[in-house]
Amino acid sequence: MNGKVLIVDDDNDLRALLAEVLEDHYLVTQAENGAALQKAFGQEQPDVVLLDVKLGDADGLDLLPQIKKRWPETEVIVLSGHGTMTMAVEAGKRGARTFLTKPIEMQKLLADVNAAFELRQQSQENSTLRRALETMSGTVSPVFGSAAMQDVVRTVERIAPSDVTVLITGESGTGKEVISDLLHAMSRRSKGRIIKINCAALPRELIESELFGSVKGAFTGAHTDRDGLFRQAEDGTLFLDEISEMPIDTQAKLLRVLQDQEVRPVGGKTSYKTNCRLIAATNRKPEDAIKDGKLREDLFFRISAISVHLPPLRERREDIMPLCNAFLKRFAAQANRPLTGFSPSAVERLTNFDWPGNVRQLQNEVQRAVLLCEGNSVDGSDLSITTAKSPGIESQDTNFTLLEGVERNAIVQMLKETGGNKLEAAKRLGIGRQTLYNKIKAYGIEV
Numbered sequence: 334m335n336g337k338v339l340i341v342d343d344d345n346d347l348r349a350l351l352a353e354v355l356e357d358h359y360l361v362t363q364a365e366n367g368a369a370l371q372k373a374f375g376q377e378q379p380d381v382v383l384l385d386v387k388l389g390d391a392d393g394l395d396l397l398p399q400i401k402k403r404w405p406e407t408e409v410i411v412l413s414g415h416g417t418m419t420m421a422v423e424a425g426k427r428g429a430r431t432f433l434t435k436p437i438e439m440q441k442l443l444a445d446v447n448a449a450f451e452l453r454q455q456s457q458e459n460s461t462l463r464r465a466l467e468t469m470s471g472t473v474s475p476v477f478g479s480a481a482m483q484d485v486v487r488t489v490e491r492i493a494p495s496d497v498t499v500l501i502t503g504e505s506g507t508g509k510e511v512i513s514d515l516l517h518a519m520s521r522r523s524k525g526r527i528i529k530i531n532c533a534a535l536p537r538e539l540i541e542s543e544l545f546g547s548v549k550g551a552f553t554g555a556h557t558d559r560d561g562l563f564r565q566a567e568d569g570t571l572f573l574d575e576i577s578e579m580p581i582d583t584q585a586k587l588l589r590v591l592q593d594q595e596v597r598p599v600g601g602k603t604s605y606k607t608n609c610r611l612i613a614a615t616n617r618k619p620e621d622a623i624k625d626g627k628l629r630e631d632l633f634f635r636i637s638a639i640s641v642h643l644p645p646l647r648e649r650r651e652d653i654m655p656l657c658n659a660f661l662k663r664f665a666a667q668a669n670r671p672l673t674g675f676s677p678s679a680v681e682r683l684t685n686f687d688w689p690g691n692v693r694q695l696q697n698e699v700q701r702a703v704l705l706c707e708g709n710s711v712d713g714s715d716l717s718i719t720t721a722k723s724p725g726i727e728s729q730d731t732n733f734t735l736l737e738g739v740e741r742n743a744i745v746q747m748l749k750e751t752g753g754n755k756l757e758a759a760k761r762l763g764i765g766r767q768t769l770y771n772k773i774k775a776y777g778i779e780v
Contacts (some may be wrong), residue, residue, distance in 0.1 A: 336450045337362070337377065341370050341393070341435040342412065347435075351383060354623040355438050355446065369392025371662060378404045380453045381446055384429075386413040386420070401428040408449035412437065479649035486510065488641055491779075493519035498591070498636050501614040503643030504713030504740075505764045506693030509614040510574065512641060517570040520608055525569025528562050533578035533767070534656075540583055542599045545590070549598025563596045566609040576613040576636070584629045589669065591635050611636065614705040616768070646688040653684050656692060660699040662710065668703055678713030686718045689743035717761060744769070748778070 338359045342348050343366050352361045358697040362379070364370045366388045382400055386393040393411060402407055411424040424432045430452070431445050477486050492499065493516050498692065501509045518525040535543055542551070546561030562571055573579070579587070590596050591611065597604040613636045615622065622628035646653065657675060665672040666780035675683065679702075688694055698716060744762070751757040759769040772778075 334616075335381040336360070336453070338381045338383065338446060339364060340383045341366075341388065341396075342383070342388070342536065343389045344385070347437075347465055347584060348387070351437075351442070352356075354443060358443075359446070359450070359769045361605060361627040367396055374399075379407055381449045382407055382409045383442075383446075384409055384411050384414075386411060394420070394427060397424065397427040397429060404684070406453060407451050410442075410445055410449060428483060432549055442780075460647050472695055477652075478771050479651045480657050481644045481649045484653060485641060486515075487513055488639075490519065492516070492639050494521060496522075496610050497519075497638045498611045498613070500619070500633075500640045501612065501643065502619065502640060503616065504645045504689075505613075505616045505768055506691030507643040507645055508692050509643060510572070512610045512643065513570070513572040513574075513614065517572075517610075520570065520610065522569050525609075526566060527570040528566040529572040529574065530562055531574045533575040533765075537580050543584065544587070545596050546598035546601075547601040548598050551598070555600070558598070561596065561598060563590065563607045563609060564605070568608055570610045570612060573611065573613045575615060577615045577617045577619075577628040581626070581629060588629065588632045588635055601699060623726040646691045650684055653695065656679060656695055657683055657699055660696050661703065663710060664700045664701055664703040670703060671709070672703060672706070673710045676712045677712050679711050682716050687740075688742050689740045689747075690761075690763030694761070697763050740772070741778070744776065745778055 336359050338355050338361050340348050340351050340361060341364045343353070345365070348363050349364070352363060355361050359381075362373070362376075364373050367390045370391075374755045382404075384393045384397065384400070388396075393413075397409060397411070400407065408430045409419075409428060411429045411432045412435060413420060414433070414435040416432060417580075421432040430449050433442060433445065477483055489512060499516060501508055501512050513529070517523060530543065533541065538552075542555070542559065542561065542565060544561050546564055547555050547559045549555055549558050576584075590607065592602075594607055595604040596607045610767065616626070617627065619628060619633055619637070623630050624631060654675075661672060661674065669742075683698075690697075698718060699711075701717060702711045706712065744758070747758045747762055748755070751761065755769055755773075756766055759766045762769065766771075
């Protein structure tokens with residue numbers, strides 16, 4: 334059944350007819366009067382209530398506020414054999430969704446019930462999302478205002494309750510870790526832990542013991558048995574960021590773990606069952622990573638049962654200022670600065686910049702501006718992003734896609750602004766130094 338409908342009407346024949354129409358689509362329960370409705374309050378909350386005005390022992394309009402108080406998310410459709418405009422308006426004021434007069438057109442009734450149920454589902458999803466965001470790490474909830482990010486959230490809402498492996502793709506700084514938090518918070522494993530690891534940050538010789546654990550004496554320095562991340566994430570979620578930076582031989586062992594649902598510690602002779610959900614992420618295009626020998630094709634197929642792609646910030650500019658305002662509120666409170674917002678010149682710069690470092694770079698830029706600005710609001714002159722040019726960076730014209738060209742130009746510009754200082758450029762772009770080096774090499778930028 335798709336949902337639950339409660340029919341409250343003292344007409345036995347009408348109740349039976351309504352139930353017959355609705356039972357092909359919904360689980361239907363009935364209450365013949367106000368007293369029966371009071372008993373129903375102790376039962377499971379319905380999605381939709383069909384409420385007659387004249388119930389014999391009570392007035393339906395008087396019961397309507399009680400229904401909304403007990404079941405605030407339940408949608409109520411009021412029925413009346415003597416409906417007037419005044420009565421319909423009053424029903425709306427007391428919380429009814431619609432008002433139908435008798436005799437009832439069954440197609441109209443079914444359409445209204447379907448619409449009410451869809452609204453109820455949407456309300457449930459929004460409530461679930463709000464609860465999930467409250468449990469996520471960080472003090473600022475992510476902004477999902479753009480159509481592109483709303484599509485991402487709808488996908489997350491659909492797949493979160495399952496244990497399916499998810500691959501999150503997108504440029505550095507787009508929020509892949511935020512989506513992993515959201516998937517975990519909205520899953521059945523939310524009471525467990527989410528363990529996160531950046532595969533690019535671990536030394537090659539330690540990554541297997543970190544993932545799978547190790548036994549005493551397995552290698553130099555292994556003085557005790559050690560639980561791996563799979564065991565630490567038991568009954569929870571394991572997030573492997575930058576999975577395409579994992580050594581190829583380790584990827585083969587990871588594939589075996591996912592296939593067998595068993596982990597053998599380094600140096601161990603026995604395996605143990607593992608029960609955690611895997612979420613992986615990469616800032617590389619999977620097809621390019623496979624072609625370059627950075628990602629095993631069989632592992633890609635295993636971890637990408639569901640793929641979620643996060644668009645770069647330049648493709649969802651409507652999120653820029655809401656994000657800026659959220660970050661401003663956060664950092665101004667931390668710095669005890671009573672800042673009121675952004676000046677028109679700052680808004681123009683922020684919204685027109687291409688943000689090669691995406692949300693992470695935007696966050697860093699706002700934090701910097703909060704600390705350095707002297708007025709009551711952030712002005713364009715308080716921002717480090719500019720269109721100024723400096724000599725010393727060779728920019729060779731090559732065939733790139735439009736988005737690659739935008740990213741390449743932003744890196745060239747930042748290198749010019751920092752006088753070729755790669756470490757400072759990486760900080761301002763909000764990306765790692767090694768990531769910047771890789772992009773400089775890939776785009777043929779000569780410093």
